[in-house]
Amino acid sequence: MNAKANITAAPQAPAAAPEAQSPGPLWWRRTGNALLDKALPPTVITLFCLLIWEMLCAGEGAALPGPIQVVNDTWELISNPFYDNGGNDVGMAWQILASLERVAWGYSLAVVAGVSLGVLVGQSTWAMRGLDPLFQVLRTVPPLAWLPLSLAGFQDSNPSAIFVIFITAIWPIIINTSVGIRNIPEDYRNVARVLRLNGLEYFSKIMLPAAAPYIFSGLRIGVGLSWLAIVAAEMLVGGVGIGFFIWDAWNASLISDIVLALIYVGIVGFFLDRLVALVGRLVTRGTSAG
Template identity: 75%
Template sequence: MRTTETVEPIRLPVPAVPGALRTWSTGVARGFMTHVLPPLLILGVLLVVWQALGSRPGAALPAPSKVVQDTWDLIAHPWYDRGGNDVGIAWQLLASLKRVAYGYALAVVVGVSLGVLVGQSTWALRGLDPLFQVLRTVPPLAWLPISLAGFRDGHPSAIFVIFITSIWPIIINTSIGIRNIPEDYRNVAKVIRLNGLEYFARIMLPAAAPFIFSGLRIGVGLSWLAIIAAEMLIGGVGIGFFIWDAWNSSRISDIILALVYVGLVGFTLDRFVAFLGRKVTRGTSAA
């Protein structure tokens, strides 16, 4: 009598997906659908509309495909240097960023200091706040003739325009943050007998940091706007002068490419300051 044996098929073990990896992939997919896909769709629609309008006979502006075709050398070789002002668009952006770095750093130091003074002292508030409110309404380019007359050089004049444009939101937001420090914090500082420097470092700055970084974020955006406008008039190497020179030479595609780079750099600067604000204030900053 034969016995029939059932042979079980060999099943290879399927590696289990770790829970952390599954959670990470789910988070990436959700982040893509929430934050990346919507702007990509909007951008795609705008490019299609722009391509359709720019491809018509007699269109005033070139289509995106024409812009890429005309500016391919600038896109492919951003770091070329033929001497003088004939340099790649990366050098133009770098020159502008250097000026912004100098002017904005000076505005941060002076703006935070004056903001603390105005926020702490009622007399300083009454004396300086009206002056600040008047000066901050002056357009950035209105300062350029005065700075050129004073410095007699385009480079420091551009830095001054950046400084005088970006300092006002830093002063105002810092002073608001200092004035809004809870009274309990001040009482604790008195109880533990903090000196002026300790009170500034351990109480004042942490409590006002969300307001300060809100002002810093506004200031960095104004700095980038100001340098583009100033460089159109002072000349030399810089993305602002590159745009103005392209206009004088009727290179519309170069202007459009430069505007794309200007927007991307401005967005990056804004995101960077916002990132610092979240790290320093542990997520409590409005930035």
């Protein structure tokens, strides 16, 4: 037999995977591609919309300013958002913070009252039959229709605006919370009976975790409505706030200031929605719907 046939070739080591050879560049490429996929579409669409806006408003006799003119007219507001000349003559940052403070108060009260009433309606058939028709009627009342009544009751613009936010945001919170409570699986209730959980334990360990996805859906709707309501309410009640800033700019024929304020309103509303959504994802993580 040929001696060469008895010689077993030594196995060759497998080639290292590209990830093992250069994990750094590959990670950067993947991260860059992910960021590109998320950032490129909105960037392109935004630039396209700005271009169309500029083209429509660039001609002579245009009623509205284009983006370039808006930036030129409002550059002092953009570059110095924290100026304070006293009274209502303050920067955009202070205007937005004043509105956010009112939203925080009204929305917080709506969350406490809305979740509590939602749990009551979801748990009690008698309460649902008695309160649900009332809620369905009141939630159809436009937010600003409550403003004269609140001004008459509180005799002050600030609590009146807070009440308008409260009465606007509470309805989606109540409705979504009650739906979540009613949709708790019967198995969960049986487990609570087997473990003999008391009312507080059942509320904290079974009810709230199971209904949390529904509750946060209502909270997201509520925070959006709150921001819409405060801008409209401040136009009527006055004082420092982004809504009154828009109305004051209209009275002074400062259209570019109005456009800038609307952009800020949209950005703040977007971040408020994302903030509530982020908290909701963290709270509902591990639940059946989270």
